[in-house]
Amino acid sequence: MVGVFIITSALVYAAYASAAACPRLPNPLPTVDGLPSIPTLPDPWTFFDGTPLRSPADWACRREEVLTLVQQYFYGYYPDHSKEERVHASRNGTTLNISVSVGNRTGTFNATLTFPNGTTRFRPVPVMINTGGVNETVFLGSGVALATFDVDSVAADSTTPGGAFWDLYSGEDIGVLTAWAWGYHRIMDAIIDKVPEIDPQRFGVTGCSRWGKAALAAGIFDERVALSIPMSSGLEGIGPWRFFFEEDGANEMIQNIFGYAPYWSTSRLGQFVPNVTNLPFDAHLHAALVAPRAIVWDEGEIDYWTNPEGEASVTFPAAHAVYEWLGAGDRVGVAIRPGDHCDISGYTNIQDFMNKIFFNEKITRNYSDISPYTPYTEAFPWINDAPGK
Ligand SMILES: *[C@@H]1O[C@H](CO)[C@@H](O)[C@H](O)[C@H]1NC(C)=O
Ligand SMILES: *[C@@H]1O[C@H](CO)[C@@H](O)[C@H](O)[C@H]1NC(C)=O
Ligand SMILES: *[C@@H]1O[C@H](CO)[C@@H](O)[C@H](O)[C@H]1NC(C)=O
Ligand SMILES: *[C@@H]1O[C@H](CO)[C@@H](O)[C@H](O)[C@H]1NC(C)=O
Ligand SMILES: *[C@@H]1O[C@H](CO)[C@@H](O)[C@H](O)[C@H]1NC(C)=O
Ligand SMILES: *[C@@H]1O[C@H](CO)[C@@H](O)[C@H](O)[C@H]1NC(C)=O
Ligand SMILES: *[C@@H]1O[C@H](CO)[C@@H](O)[C@H](O)[C@H]1NC(C)=O
Ligand SMILES: *[C@@H]1O[C@H](CO)[C@@H](O)[C@H](O)[C@H]1NC(C)=O
Numbered sequence: 001m002v003g004v005f006i007i008t009s010a011l012v013y014a015a016y017a018s019a020a021a022c023p024r025l026p027n028p029l030p031t032v033d034g035l036p037s038i039p040t041l042p043d044p045w046t047f048f049d050g051t052p053l054r055s056p057a058d059w060a061c062r063r064e065e066v067l068t069l070v071q072q073y074f075y076g077y078y079p080d081h082s083k084e085e086r087v088h089a090s091r092n093g094t095t096l097n098i099s100v101s102v103g104n105r106t107g108t109f110n111a112t113l114t115f116p117n118g119t120t121r122f123r124p125v126p127v128m129i130n131t132g133g134v135n136e137t138v139f140l141g142s143g144v145a146l147a148t149f150d151v152d153s154v155a156a157d158s159t160t161p162g163g164a165f166w167d168l169y170s171g172e173d174i175g176v177l178t179a180w181a182w183g184y185h186r187i188m189d190a191i192i193d194k195v196p197e198i199d200p201q202r203f204g205v206t207g208c209s210r211w212g213k214a215a216l217a218a219g220i221f222d223e224r225v226a227l228s229i230p231m232s233s234g235l236e237g238i239g240p241w242r243f244f245f246e247e248d249g250a251n252e253m254i255q256n257i258f259g260y261a262p263y264w265s266t267s268r269l270g271q272f273v274p275n276v277t278n279l280p281f282d283a284h285l286h287a288a289l290v291a292p293r294a295i296v297w298d299e300g301e302i303d304y305w306t307n308p309e310g311e312a313s314v315t316f317p318a319a320h321a322v323y324e325w326l327g328a329g330d331r332v333g334v335a336i337r338p339g340d341h342c343d344i345s346g347y348t349n350i351q352d353f354m355n356k357i358f359f360n361e362k363i364t365r366n367y368s369d370i371s372p373y374t375p376y377t378e379a380f381p382w383i384n385d386a387p388g389k
């Protein structure tokens with residue numbers, strides 16, 4: 001049942017990919033001065049060159065374009081894994097040792113597996129790849145394995161590069177969020193190679209706060225990820241770049257995040273610090289890059305710094321509109337709770353959504369419900385203009 005469910009979405013996606021030749025992005029891409037200031041969320045249904053999309057069949061082209069734009073201006077370019085990297089995994093019980101070589105350089109890190117009761121190689125289970133600190137009962141109790149890794153062993157959370165990723169890519173202008181995303185993906189490689197107890201059709205990724213931003217990047221950059229769960233992710237995650245709701249507390253803005261953690265992104269993000277409206281994307285497109293694969297995000301109402309109202313009232317309706325248009329409206333969800341940053345109860349809130357995606361379970365919670373907030377309609381004047389519907 002689950003297999004059928006996932007294969008169907010792969011076929012739909014393959015149909016988009018057969019679309020006609022895509023509009024070309026300028027080469028080189030402009031710097032901030034050559035980009036228009038866009039006060040609303042950028043229209044998902046208009047190409048960078050101004051050409052309108054005609055139908056969902058054009059999404060493959062638009063997605064490729066947005067994927068380039070987010071790498072150019074925010075993430076840095078994801079390494080060309082298929083051409084360069086050789087992954088060697090070894091397993092000792094529940095420890096995976098992952099060793100990646102590029103040319104004569106090698107980077108090594110490990111992940112720890114935890115299985116739910118009853119796991120056997122003949123009944124493979126889904127896995128949630130995570131950075132630690134989760135409510136394990138939510139996952140193991142639902143029949144989902146955990147693969148946990150130490151992010152710092154992949155890339156140090158520091159301006160000083162360290163860890164397996166930088167052992168390979170020292171000196172490249174790539175953000176640490178992208179490096180962490182790469183870590184999730186190399187664990188997937190190792191699982192496919194060495195862990196027959198895990199079903200590679202049901203990979204999930206999660207993390208909270210800066211690791212929530214990384215989990216979103218992991219979902220964006222690898223289509224093997226079936227479910228992305230960014231928790232309390234804020235700016236550079238699900239928080240909008242352009243819209244803020246500061247009645248009760250300050251929201252993080254680009255000048256804050258680029259001020260203290262410029263290494264999370266490419267240095268090219270810095271040129272947008274006074275001019276964030278020149279970014280050709282916003283967080284709704286980060287979420288839409290995951291489509292039609294599933295994503296649910298957690299947020300706490302009093303976690304003001306992560307802009308929970310913006311994530312719910314701006315990012316969610318806009319991302320949901322794209323998912324609906326792609327025929328996958330029930331694959332994007334939001335789970336709002338009363339608490340603060342990275343409150344452990346967030347995992348219980350996303351549990352039903354996970355069980356729907358991984359086990360096709362019928363659920364009652366409404367993951368489109370953004371109360372206590374309401375849609376901030378001026379952010380997305382294009383929302384009723386979906387082409388080809
Ligand atoms: C950046 O913002 C400043 C201040 O609002 C403005 O004067 C300047 O023209 C903007 N630059 C671009 C490239 O839009
Ligand atoms: C495998 O792990 C066990 C402990 O879990 C350890 O005693 C053993 O030395 C390890 N084997 C190898 C080859 O690393
Ligand atoms: C991990 O694998 C690499 C390369 O195969 C090896 O050099 C290293 O000793 C291994 N580490 C552990 C802890 O097994
Ligand atoms: C590793 O490869 C690079 C070029 O690919 C070369 O410049 C360097 O000398 C090599 N280092 C070693 C230790 O072989
Ligand atoms: C797994 O089984 C053990 C032993 O029966 C039990 O103590 C534990 O609570 C079970 N764990 C889960 C997640 O069901
Ligand atoms: C896994 O890596 C950590 C460092 O990140 C190291 O401390 C630990 O010994 C490694 N464990 C194994 C079993 O290789
Ligand atoms: C962990 O998850 C279980 C299952 O959803 C829940 O019953 C428990 O209260 C959670 N623990 C915490 C500390 O939230
Ligand atoms: C879920 O909530 C949304 C937003 O409040 C609403 O439009 C939709 O009808 C609800 N769905 C169900 C099945 O109740």
